[in-house]
Amino acid sequence: MEKAIEEFQSYLANSAKNELFAEAKKISLQVCLHKIPNLMNEKLILCKLPNPLHTEDSYPETCLIVKDIDKKDRDYEKTIRKYEKIIKDNQLDSIVKKVMPLKQLNLEFRPFETKRTLSTSFDLFLADKNLHEILFNGSKLGKEFRKRKKMPFKVDVEGSKNLKEDVMNILNSTTIRLTGRGPILDINTFLSCHTVKQAIENINAVKAELVKHLPGGESNIKSIFIKSTNAPAVPIYDDLKTNLNDVKLPNNMTPAKIKKNKKMVVKRLKKNKQIKNKQNSKQNLVLRKKIA
Numbered sequence: 001m002e003k004a005i006e007e008f009q010s011y012l013a014n015s016a017k018n019e020l021f022a023e024a025k026k027i028s029l030q031v032c033l034h035k036i037p038n039l040m041n042e043k044l045i046l047c048k049l050p051n052p053l054h055t056e057d058s059y060p061e062t063c064l065i066v067k068d069i070d071k072k073d074r075d076y077e078k079t080i081r082k083y084e085k086i087i088k089d090n091q092l093d094s095i096v097k098k099v100m101p102l103k104q105l106n107l108e109f110r111p112f113e114t115k116r117t118l119s120t121s122f123d124l125f126l127a128d129k130n131l132h133e134i135l136f137n138g139s140k141l142g143k144e145f146r147k148r149k150k151m152p153f154k155v156d157v158e159g160s161k162n163l164k165e166d167v168m169n170i171l172n173s174t175t176i177r178l179t180g181r182g183p184i185l186d187i188n189t190f191l192s193c194h195t196v197k198q199a200i201e202n203i204n205a206v207k208a209e210l211v212k213h214l215p216g217g218e219s220n221i222k223s224i225f226i227k228s229t230n231a232p233a234v235p236i237y238d239d240l241k242t243n244l245n246d247v248k249l250p251n252n253m254t255p256a257k258i259k260k261n262k263k264m265v266v267k268r269l270k271k272n273k274q275i276k277n278k279q280n281s282k283q284n285l286v287l288r289k290k291i292a
Contacts (some may be wrong), residue, residue, distance in 0.1 A: 001234045005199050008226055008234050012192045020285070024193040026053060029206055030225040031185040035248045037215035039180035041137060044151065047209035051092040051198040053188060059171060060123030063098045065105060065152060067130050076101040083157065090163040091256055095171070097122070102131060105140060115142040119150045126167070127152035129159075149177065174202075176210055183222075185210070192228070203236075215249045 012025055054060065055158035064087070069079045079101040087096045109118050125145075127135050127224050132154040135141055145151050153170050174188050189206050190199040211218045 001200065001203075002196050004234050004236050005196050005226065008194070008228075008231070009192055009199075012228060012231060016192075021165075025228050026188050026192040027190050027192060027226055027228045029185075029187045029189045029200070029203065030227050031187065031210065032223045033183045033185070033214075033216075033223060034217060034220050034222045034239075034242060034244055035249055036183050037180050037249055039178060039215075042146075043176075043178040043213065044136070044153075044179075045176040045178065045209065045213050046170065046173040047176055047187075047206050048169060048173045049189075050201040050205055051190065051194055053172055053174060053191060059095050062096045062124045062126060062167075063100055063118075063122040063124065064070065064096050064155075064157070065100050065127040065131060065135065066157060067128050068101050068103045071103070074103070074107075076103045079103070086157060086163070090167075092164055092167055093199065095167065098124070106147070112142060112144075112211075118143040119144045119148050124171075125150055125152035125157050126170070129154050129156045149175070174206065176206070176213070178213065186227075189226075206217075216247045220247050220249070 008027070012027075016025075046291065064083065066083045067077065068076060080099050083099045083101075084093075087093050087099065100196040109115050119141075132152065135152055141151070153169070155163070155166055176185065176187050178185070181218060187206055187210070190202040194202070207221075207224075211221075214220055219242050221237070222239055222242075223235060225233040225235050
């Protein structure tokens with residue numbers, strides 16, 4: 001593993017020589033699974049890294065979504081002032097650039113275009129614990145947030161004993177997303193400026209956290225690659241021993257999922273039948289022309 005990481009970082013360093021503004025690049029782990037897990041909902045797992053991906057100069061611009069003080073009052077300025085004071089008192093005003101009450105989200109960001117603009121306006125989104133469930137599993141934020149991997153992280157804004165520490169723990173962590181939609185997981189793990197030792201520490205931390213939550217555990221990991229933008233994937237782990245029959249996954253299929261899957265199968269069969277009928281029609285037309 002050490003040799004692979006060293007060679008990969010050397011390749012990135014040589015590639016960066018041609019760039020005008022060379023910055024530290026994020027290197028991700030691409031984990032390939034033996035079996036795709038059946039999940040009721042997408043799982044968002046925070047893994048604290050021994051060597052963070054952000055420095056004090058490069059913390060992500062953050063938006064905090066909070067609950068309304070008065071749900072009936074259309075004026076949300078009081079809510080903004082209240083939570084901005086909490087942010088300032090916890091010395092987080094250099095990180096949290098905007099406080100957004102739920103009412104403002106509902107009134108100003110209903111159309112698809114506005115949600116898409118909002119998702120690209122900040123690097124990170126946080127949500128008060130009272131709102132996290134409806135934001136994460138509901139439709140208030142839309143598909144763009146999921147597509148861009150900008151779904152909010154949960155924080156206890158008013159009840160936390162140390163809000164700054166809670167937010168810093170999120171910033172100094174990486175995200176493992178278990179979606180159940182494919183066999184490959186992509187996890188930001190270390191930087192090109194990290195030493196080989198730091199990189200290995202982060203890789204071991206990510207792998208240990210992944211094994212805790214991954215259906216099937218370590219036996220469900222088929223291979224692991226390290227990958228960066230415009231760079232080839234380099235293998236660092238390959239499981240050649242595990243038999244697929246030995247990988248046991250829990251069945252988390254809900255009635256709604258089963259119904260959806262049946263509809264998809266019927267739709268696919270119908271489409272295949274239409275394609276086949278179209279091909280037969282073309283063949284019959286060609287035969288008629290030849291006979292004529």
